[in-house]
Amino acid sequence: MGxxxxxxxxxxxxxxxxxxxxxxAHPLDEWRMKSNEKDKDDVCYVxxxxxxxRVAIANDFTQRFKxxxxxxxxxxxxxxxxxxxxxxERLYILDESGRISYKGGxxxxxxxxxxxxxxxxxxxxxxxxxxxxxxxKS
Amino acid sequence: xNRALLWTAISFxxxxxxxxxxxxxLAGGPKDAIEMLRFAxxxxxxxxxxxxxxxxxxxxxxxxxxxxxxxxxxxxxxxxVLVFGSFT
Numbered sequence: 001m002g003x004x005x006x007x008x009x010x011x012x013x014x015x016x017x018x019x020x021x022x023x024x025a026h027p028l029d030e031w032r033m034k035s036n037e038k039d040k041d042d043v044c045y046v047x048x049x050x051x052x053x054r055v056a057i058a059n060d061f062t063q064r065f066k067x068x069x070x071x072x073x074x075x076x077x078x079x080x081x082x083x084x085x086x087x088x089e090r091l092y093i094l095d096e097s098g099r100i101s102y103k104g105g106x107x108x109x110x111x112x113x114x115x116x117x118x119x120x121x122x123x124x125x126x127x128x129x130x131x132x133x134x135x136x137k138s
Numbered sequence: 139x140n141r142a143l144l145w146t147a148i149s150f151x152x153x154x155x156x157x158x159x160x161x162x163x164l165a166g167g168p169k170d171a172i173e174m175l176r177f178a179x180x181x182x183x184x185x186x187x188x189x190x191x192x193x194x195x196x197x198x199x200x201x202x203x204x205x206x207x208x209x210x211x212x213x214x215x216x217x218x219v220l221v222f223g224s225f226t
Contacts, residue, residue, distance in 0.1 A: 004221050020223075025178075
């Protein structure tokens, strides 16, 4: 999500952004990922069965990472997920008239924030970042 | 048993084993391969949306858990980047 936050920071004056929280990809009671348990952030949840549980996880996420991008949560009947074939993660860009201008691939292997950045850069210009300072040799 | 049938069965079995090994490598382990088949593949699909289509205007819930809004309410006069995902 770091790439998305950076893109949001770079282009929020030109485009609107909306994160949509959908059903969990690797909950404890489905396809459990050991890497989530080892992660220093301890990202372990069961698949939410109620909207209140889904809302609680979404709030945990936004608060834990101080996530600045506007946020919405899919209903428990997964309307948004089904309409956009979003699971486990996917990116779209809608143009000013509400038509799909970019449809990204299915995550995680075809999830490419750099394609979103390229779309925005083509329209609004590139945002250059200072190169990180080289590490000093001791 | 018919010799051709036997070799067909052996070849099919070999392909199944190879597919399972490949899936295990892709998913991260033998158990992950089973869970991927059970919990991931049924939900992963291309969908019917294409570039140029009108974006579906579906309802969403705000972080307060009570307020409802529609995706297209956030799409007025500027492009809208949609980021679908979950925590895990």
